[in-house]
Amino acid sequence: MALLSCQGIKKHYRHKHALDGLNLEVKAGEAVGLLGINGAGKSTTIKTLLGLVRKTAGHISLDESQVGFLPELARMPEHITPRSFVALALRIRGRGTSEADAALAETGLGEEHMSRHIRLLSKGLRQRVALAYALAGSPRLIVLDEPMSGLDAIGRIAALELLKKRKAAGAGILICSHIVPDLVRLTDQVLLIHQGVVKQIFPITSHDMDEVVMLEQALRHWSSQ
Amino acid sequence: MMHIKNLALYSFRELMGMLVVRITLAVAVLLPLAAWIFSQFFLMELTKVQLDVMTAGSYLLGMVLILIAVVPMLGADIGGRLCYFYLMPPVSRSEYMLGRFIGAALLLLLLFAVLLAGSEALIAMALEHAPADRRYGISWETGLIIAGTACYQSITLLAAVFFIAAWATGFAELLLFSIAACALFWIMPPVLEAMKNPFLMVGVPTWIVSLVHGIAWLLPEMNAGQFILAALHGQATDYTMLLLHFLGHAGYALMMLMACLLMFARRDL
Numbered sequence: 098m099a100l101l102s103c104q105g106i107k108k109h110y111r112h113k114h115a116l117d118g119l120n121l122e123v124k125a126g127e128a129v130g131l132l133g134i135n136g137a138g139k140s141t142t143i144k145t146l147l148g149l150v151r152k153t154a155g156h157i158s159l160d161e162s163q164v165g166f167l168p169e170l171a172r173m174p175e176h177i178t179p180r181s182f183v184a185l186a187l188r189i190r191g192r193g194t195s196e197a198d199a200a201l202a203e204t205g206l207g208e209e210h211m212s213r214h215i216r217l218l219s220k221g222l223r224q225r226v227a228l229a230y231a232l233a234g235s236p237r238l239i240v241l242d243e244p245m246s247g248l249d250a251i252g253r254i255a256a257l258e259l260l261k262k263r264k265a266a267g268a269g270i271l272i273c274s275h276i277v278p279d280l281v282r283l284t285d286q287v288l289l290i291h292q293g294v295v296k297q298i299f300p301i302t303s304h305d306m307d308e309v310v311m312l313e314q315a316l317r318h319w320s321s322q
Numbered sequence: 323m324m325h326i327k328n329l330a331l332y333s334f335r336e337l338m339g340m341l342v343v344r345i346t347l348a349v350a351v352l353l354p355l356a357a358w359i360f361s362q363f364f365l366m367e368l369t370k371v372q373l374d375v376m377t378a379g380s381y382l383l384g385m386v387l388i389l390i391a392v393v394p395m396l397g398a399d400i401g402g403r404l405c406y407f408y409l410m411p412p413v414s415r416s417e418y419m420l421g422r423f424i425g426a427a428l429l430l431l432l433l434f435a436v437l438l439a440g441s442e443a444l445i446a447m448a449l450e451h452a453p454a455d456r457r458y459g460i461s462w463e464t465g466l467i468i469a470g471t472a473c474y475q476s477i478t479l480l481a482a483v484f485f486i487a488a489w490a491t492g493f494a495e496l497l498l499f500s501i502a503a504c505a506l507f508w509i510m511p512p513v514l515e516a517m518k519n520p521f522l523m524v525g526v527p528t529w530i531v532s533l534v535h536g537i538a539w540l541l542p543e544m545n546a547g548q549f550i551l552a553a554l555h556g557q558a559t560d561y562t563m564l565l566l567h568f569l570g571h572a573g574y575a576l577m578m579l580m581a582c583l584l585m586f587a588r589r590d591l
Contacts, residue, residue, distance in 0.1 A: 149406060149591045161411035172402030176339030181332070188328040189413055214339060230407060 099124050099158070100238040100269040101146060106155035108138075108145050108293070115141045116293040119155070121271075123238065128260070128270035130280035130301075132312060133290035134320045139273040140169055142290065143242050146271075163190060165236035167227050169243045169273075175216035179206060179226040182215065183233050190234035200233035201226065205255050220247040228256060232263065239263060241272045245279055257282055277316070281308045291319040325413045329421020334428045336395065343391045343429065346383055350433055353379045354440035369448035369460055370554050376441045377468050377550055380434065384476030385504055387433055388483055392426045393500050396483070397493025405591060416583045423484050423579065427477055434473035441465030459556015467553045467564070471546035474571050479507065481575035481582070488586040507541060514538035543567065 101123040108116040116138050123129050131139045144150040146157055147166060165186070174182060179201055184194035201211055204225040210218055215226060224247040231239060239260070245253045253276075260283055264270055274280055280287050281304055289297040289312070296319055301308055337343050357375035361368040399405040399422070408418050442465040449460070482503045483496070490496040516522070517534050549564050 144406075144591070147409075147411065149409060151588070151590055159411065164411040166406065166410045168403060168406035172398055172404055174336060174398070174404055174407075177332075177336045178339075181335055185328060185332045185408075186410070189325060189410065227407075 100160050101158070101240075101271065103146060103157045104155060106142070106145055106157065107153045108141055108150060109153045114293055116145060116152075119290075119293065119295055121146075121288065121295070123269040123271050125237065125269050126264060126267045127286075128264050128272060128284040130284035130287040131271070131273040131290055132275075132277065132280060132287050132316060134316065137290045138293040139290055140242055141293070143240055143271065143273055147240060160238060163234075163237040165190075165231040165233070165239045167231035167239075167241045167244050170224065170227060170246065173215050173223045173227065176214060178212050179215060179218070179229070180211045182226060183229050186230045186233045190236060192234040196233065200229045203232070203259060204229045205252060221249055221252055224248050225252065225256075228259075232259065235263070235266070235268070237268055239268055239270045241270065241274075243274055244272065245274060245276055253279065277312050278309050281305070281312065287312060289315055289319060291322065325417040326421045326424065329408060329413070329418060330424035330428065333395070333422050333425020337391055337426065337429045340391050340395075343387065346387050346391070347433060347436060350379070350383055350436040350440065353383075353437065354444050357440075357444060367458065369444065369452065370458065372444045372448075373441060373460070373464060373468060373554055376437065376444065376465075377472070380437045380468055380472035381475070383433060383437070384430060384472055385479065387430065388426075388476065388480055389497070389500060389504070391429070392480065392483060393497050394493065395426075396422065396487040397490075397496045400487055400490060400496065400591075401492030401494075403591070409591070415587050419484060419488070419583055419586055420579075423480065426480055430473060430476050430480065434469045434476075437472070438465055438469035441468055458554075460554065463559065464553040467546075467549055467559060471549060471564075471567075474568055475546065478571045478575045478578075479504065481578035482507070485578040485582040485585075488582040489589065508545070511538065511541050511543045512545070514541070543570070 099122050103119065103121050106116050106119040107114070119142060121129065121142070131142060133139050141150060145152050146159065147164070180197050183197040183200050187194050187196055187200070198211060206222060206225045206229065210222055215223060218226065228244055231241065244256060248256060257279060260270060264283070270283070272280065272283065281301055284301050286301055287299045288295045289299065297315055299308070299312060299315070353376060357372040357379070360375055361371040364371050399408070405418065409415060442462060445460060445462055445465050483500045486499045486503065487496055490499060514534055514537060518538060523531050546567060549559060549567070553559055
């Protein structure tokens with residue numbers, strides 16, 4: 098069952114075609130990766146799908162009841178504790194706030210950081226809080242824009258394991274990342290976006306280095322176009 | 323409705339987490355003491371002096387809270403893209419804006435509750451110690467009029483700030499236009515009122531007269547001085563006029579909020 102699907106999505110700014118007829122589908126228990134160079138249209142795709150940016154044309158079908166979203170971070174709320182922040186996500190998803198600590202612990206945030214203001218946390222810890230916000234309450238569709246940004250190696254591995262677990266539990270994942278090995282480890286297919294168009298679709302089957310190399314070569318090819 | 327409530331409580335908690343908000347509330351708690359100390363430099367009508375300080379403090383603290391707490395919060399939401407977290411489906415843009423607005427309005431209500439308690443404490447002290455002929459007609463209603471008018475005028479300003487946030491691109495723009503709105507609301511209405519004087523308008527083209535009247539109608543009268551002065555001088559409050567003043571503000575705030583929701587629903591974030 099498709100949790101998210103879109104056909105012919107276009108987004109035109111005054112002097113630029115950010116998206117030009119994009120098609121995409123994310124089913125339950127499936128992870129789809131978006132890959133592309135800077136300015137290819139990956140973040141715009143995500144923002145358009147979630148209604149943060151208004152589409153110029155096309156059709157989007159989204160199960161709005163349970164969506165977890167981790168935006169590419171510019172800032173985090175500073176004057177609130179991670180516990181209260183994640184509790185908001187749980188309330189929005191109709192869950193009890195008592196799950197907040199468990200959601201934060203799942204991303205590797207220590208108990209001692211849960212009741213400190215977010216402004217006092219390091220970049221990596223903030224990213225864990227943001228990830229906990231997106232995953233709290235086990236949403237059916239998880240949309241992630243550069244989720245590994247600022248995480249250390251251990252944090253990255255833990256985050257990937259957590260996402261794999263969610264996928265295995267039936268959640269659909271749409272992830273946008275510059276880190277090709279992460280996409281290969283997690284996803285079932287990767288969409289290579291260039292100039293707002295899906296240029297190639299790569300099914301990921303073996304999740305090994307060969308697929309990493311193949312994706313990197315394709316990325317290099319399209320970036321030189 | 324549930325999302326609005328959740329976001330309102332969250333916003334209130336977030337605002338209360340700001341040091342600057344706690345300092346402002348502490349100033350509000352200490353304001354009656356400051357008013358009492360200040361009044362000791364005067365020889366007579368000490369209660370009036372104290373309530374004058376409370377009046378000025380109420381207006382100032384309401385504006386300060388909006389400019390140094392609410393504006394940065396909205397600026398981070400819009401400019402820092404923090405709103406992406408809160409606008410996660412199924413939360414709609416209207417629910418987000420209303421939740422934020424109600425959260426900020428709750429904070430203003432808390433501030434004015436503190437200021438009301440302070441004014442009433444000063445009034446109670448005055449009524450207890452002053453002889454009947456030195457009370458100048460001041461009663462518990464005086465404190466209510468001071469805090470009440472300052473409260474609903476601050477909420478009108480808050481609605482204007484939310485209207486600006488609906489189209490501003492970041493903190494700097496939001497702050498600049500919010501300060502401009504404060505200045506406009508406070509300075510322009512008396513000037514326009516003076517300009518509406520028929521003697522002044524003799525020979526002025528009709529369209530300019532209409533324009534002045536139109537702008538005067540658009541801007542809310544931010545100064546409830548006529549009601550406060552009357553209360554401080556022991557004159558009977560014209561409750562009909564006060565109600566009209568309040569309704570004018572409520573209408574203005576509602577109009578700003580509606581415009582805010584309409585514009586915010588249509589913009590790219």
